[in-house]
């Protein structure tokens with residue numbers, strides 16, 4: 001059991017993380033909260049842990065989220081434009097290149 005809240009203890013036992021995830025014993029929680037009032041370092045730790053926790057339920061990468069937001073016809077449009085560009089650029093450049101060579 002923790003007798004004093006010092007930073008070695010807080011780091012070793014991931015107190016800030018467990019405080020955010022509500023897995024501290026009531027007396028540890030009380031001890032940490034009374035330490036938190038005076039300690040900017042630990043306030044920062046808790047804010048950081050909260051930010052990290054808030055991001056947890058959203059495991060999708062940005063590209064997957066974008067793709068999920070696009071409708072199927074929008075995806076088809078993007079694909080069609082990409083194919084057109086891939087075909088159109090050589091179709092324009094090859095005659096130009098051939099004219100230059102001649």
Ligand SMILES: [Zn+2]
Pocket residue numbers: 007035039040041042043
């Ligand atoms: Zn502290």
